[in-house]
Amino acid sequence: MKEPKSPLSLVLGFLGSYTLAWMIFLVLFALTFFGTLEQAHASLQDVRTKYFDSPIFLTEWGIPLPGASFLLGLLFLNLVVGGMIRMRRTWSRVGIFVIHIGIAFLLLSGLVEGLTSKKGSMAVYEGETSTEFKSYYDWDVSILEQLPEGRERVYTIPYERLPRGAKSAVFRADGLPFELELSGFLRNCRPQPVQQGSDAVEGLVFRELPPAEEAENNVPGITAKVISKDVRREALLWGFQQAPYATTIDGRRFAVDLHRRAWPLPYSVTLRKFTHEEHPGTNMPRFFSSDITRVQNNVATDVHISMNDPMRHGGYIFFQSAWGPPNAVPGQPLYSVFSVVENPADHGPLVALIIVAIGLLTHFIPKLVAHVEAEAARRRA
Amino acid sequence: MRYLSFLLLFAATASATPWDEKTVDLFTHLPVQDAGRVKPLSTVASYALLRMNHQRTFRDAEKKSRSPTEWLLEVLFRPDEARQEKFFLVENSAVLDAVGLTDVVRQRRDRYSYEELAPARGRLMQLAHDYDQIKAQDRTPVQSELIDLGQAFLEFERYAQLLDFGRSGDVVKKLEDGSLSGQDAVRLFDGSVALALFPPVDGSDAWLTPQDLVSLALAGHPPAPEHVAMLEALERMASSGDETTFREAAAEFYGRSRQIATTRGEYRKIPLEVSYYKLDAFTKGLVFYILGFVLVAVTWLWPNAWLKRAAIAATATGLAFNATGIVLRCILLGRPPVLNLYDTILFITAVGVLSSLVIEFINRRGIGLAAAPILGSLGMFISNRFELIESRDTLRLLQAVLDTNFWLATHVVCITIGYSAGLLASAIGHVYVIGRIVGLKRGNKSFYRNIARMVYGTLCFALLFSVVGTILGGIWANYSWGRFWGWDPKENGALLIVLAQLALIHAKLDGRLRDLGVSVASILVGGVVSWSWWGVNLLGVGLHSYGFTGGVWTGLITFWSIEGLVLFATLVSWLVSRSAATPPESGATEANPV
């Protein structure tokens, strides 16, 4: 007769069990499989958001699945409890132990990346300079107030708080002489002139477009109303607008802008020259690269950035990712686009890989040797 | 080898063609630029003929086999004769019915000449265009074939009109002295675009077609003297009926082209590429693998040590051809072995065969020896089919994003070895389940025990490479594009393999899977590997999806259907054996481990 187990050890036992492990793997398998299929119809970013962030969600085919973040968290617990804490520590299992450390490390660095990393892009024309990079997917609304001596105050309404669908929302802040009402958010749209129509602002309305194939190419639009006790002004804000909506209230000058979330860099980047080449007689790119000058604390450094050869500096990594304008005619000025990443866990995967590889080799090589010896012995017998 | 093929060539062509072997040899080695790469004309010709005739040679009116270069010479220099030759293969005569050519149909699958098909050209182009609007995976086989035929037709026309200017009388001279009017120049050279025959002399990258030369001339950049001489040589070849004149002009054209290409460093690998295609390593590999399999099969009936040695020798020879082909391809492109889908087939086959032979060397149980030639034959057969389906040069240049030998040599090679080992595990798993179904070595428990251990061992080997390869891919992405995991379909494909293998291994450790279970699961994992290898490419999305091919669907679905049948039969036989055996201790089967 076995001794009855305490509830805690039952829970721990399940958390650390092989059963939980293979179940998680199977569900992750289903998740990955459906997530891949769903990409045939939806943009990668949308699928990723759906499959990772929701605690539970429905696939395109109506199958409910838990989200990947949740599963990976559970896998981490399973790994730590079953594969590290409760595992019998014998020499023959040291390899397995090390593999589990490596995978746990990989999951942790994934978590750190997910929580802290910033990923965006910087587009800069030849001869121009930039000191910030911009988010791919997040568009904030900012109210800006002009202050004396070349300063300005920025009130930011983050993307997550913008009203979606038919909803509208009113925002206010201490010190603002008006409220800002936002409504009619469209994820991808462009302005269109109309002859008549009640929704038109200065003869323009937003026309909704289907979501872009790549989510970063969506250009949102939103309608803003500036409301104070005297005025009620309406403006269209568009992602591609070249200037914000500017207005004066109580003699103070304000602007309202819809823009990609921007993160400042601790240095400036000037594009000196962009180079690209195609395989002769084809449209297939052979290589493209940018020569930039980085200026930090009045120290200028020339750097060459190309595909597979990024610039790492000051916690940021610059990857050559694209260029434009598309269909540029010879002689037209070009701009270069960098993916910019700030990721404290940047080298995490490499460290994890080394640990996992050591573990795998420690475990499997002795097994293989033993097997070969046993087979040889069998044949001799 | 080459000497021998000359003899054969000579024997075959002595009377039938005007192309003497020397001329054919010159054109075989003539460098041209195609899809960004400088390659021998014979390579271009062989893929063009493959697209039209579905094989690399064709039989002329006298039933003599002719090489792709001879074929292209005929099309370029004697287009009227070429239009009479039958090298448009129509697999299904419904295609001809569709374009209203019912009266020329001879049999369901047959070859037709350009002249026979020409009356339906308009209808063919119209339908080809209409069907082209249909998504590739939604087309019927007849629609697909019709599109291919339409394209082959146009391609033939492009080659046939390449030298039209040379048949119009002293055009080059007029071009040189400026007496050719702009309109005439545009008219005469308008269709002269099929081949970039002229290596640039100004250090630029792109080779030039005759039309490029003339466009530049009209824009105020007269052709270089070398190019004028080459253009004249082409004109002489195209217009002269005299064999000696032709040969001299051909020699001059080739000599100048080779000289410029050599200066540019682009001729160096041309002879090697010609030898690569002459060697035809993968067809020879296929022959030896099949021989190996036949010999193995014979040893099953009549066990014999010598036969077994012969089987090993044949399989090893097949592997040697397989590997030689891969090495030549690496040298030709100066790259690691796996760059595109075609390469993966060759490499996976070689690794699978090698692993099987190693397994055989370790345990001498005959399983590895059986698996090796089977995998080898299947792989070589698939590579052959795939090359035909694609019908384009398999030695291709890389997109800028993939241009890094280090990651191609590490990540891609690891992943492909993982695929190979996963498929090998599945193959051995098949031995287990099919053996059980057909009652092979019934009652020999240790036989099955050992097969299951081989399956499991191979899976662990596969897991090692899949895990390392997958993480390496993430690191490549992280260090090159700033993201470790992008959830891209191809990445997910690799992850699916890893997850499936991890689930299998942990379920076995959990006691849920025993020998049969592991074997069945390995077959399922094999299905996952085939999905990652081929299936994700059919989704048509993703950074890595390097090849979409309609015909692949059919192959993949056939493969999965067969696997489904095998698994179904296994289930049935398992149910039968379970009900036959009286359950002595029902407690033991509580968790239903299989």
Add this chain to the structure above:
Amino acid sequence: MLPLVLGCGDDPKITEIRERDATTDFQPRGTAERFGMMRGGPGGNPHAGGFGSDAPSAAPQFAWTTPEGWEEKVPPGTMRVADFRLSKNPEVECYLSVVQGGIAANVMRWRKQMGLEPVPPSAIAGLPQQPFLGQRGIFVDLEGTFAGMGQSAPREGYRLLGLLVEEPGRTVTLKMTGPKDAVAGERDRFLELAQSFRAAEPAAAPDDSGGEGSLAWDAPKEWERRPDQQMRVVTFAPRGATGTECYITILGGSGGGVEANLNRWRQQMGQTPLDAAGFAALESIQVLGRDAKVLEVSGDYTDMQGNQVGSASLLGVVCPVEGALLTVKMTGPKDVIENEKDRFLAFCRSLRLP
């Protein structure tokens, strides 16, 4: 995520507030101008928040009326600015693009696509003309075997209708292709569409950094030129004057119309809008060969920054020109404006397109 959980989703308070060195342009502008619908050609503007990839970065520079029985498509890529299909036969396609290379080169390209021999450039001068973008477009009507871009196989029995106008640095083309019969039935609607196209940017738009562009004038010698400003073609003021200025703008399209502009000015001066009789009573002068109304109004002036200026006057002239609206406006203290009126009118009359 977090704010939702905590129920902050409805909290109207903006919490993220900081100060920084000013980078924002606080100049008030019209919506169309802010959206880049007045200036700029195709191609992305990375500063406007895009990455310049396949996003619809080419802000629409054109407005149009889609003919009946046609469908408007989202243009694929940036080559096409507007894209249409015939509803009943989507094989018939029509699109507007802004391209390089002049009229002759584009006609040659089209001829080639239709499998036709090139013609000498002189033949192009003889082509018929049809209204397009408020200008005389060169009209091309070709039949042949179509092998255009993206076509895998040539299509026989095709017809191509095309219109081209050349503008500084670019050529705007409208092209329709399809099977002969189907295109023949749509010819009128094609021309109708062509006629309905109007540029948000006037053909004669001066580039705002260069100042005068293609517009010329004789400025009174008592005036001096002031620094160029956004949206203005040119700014003048009486020598040494502060608070008085005169400037020219060109608004795209109808620019809201003559009446609306005049009434807007009246409102700026705190006056009520004019009715039809009021308009008819306004004085007219000849500007750019056309009749243009002259508005003179006094009152309390509220400038675009919202500042109040007491006892001010405004002189304004609005003149519709091809595809655009030209305005000349002078504001300042009432007595100064009264003095400047003759010079203002002379300045307006002196305007010309070279």
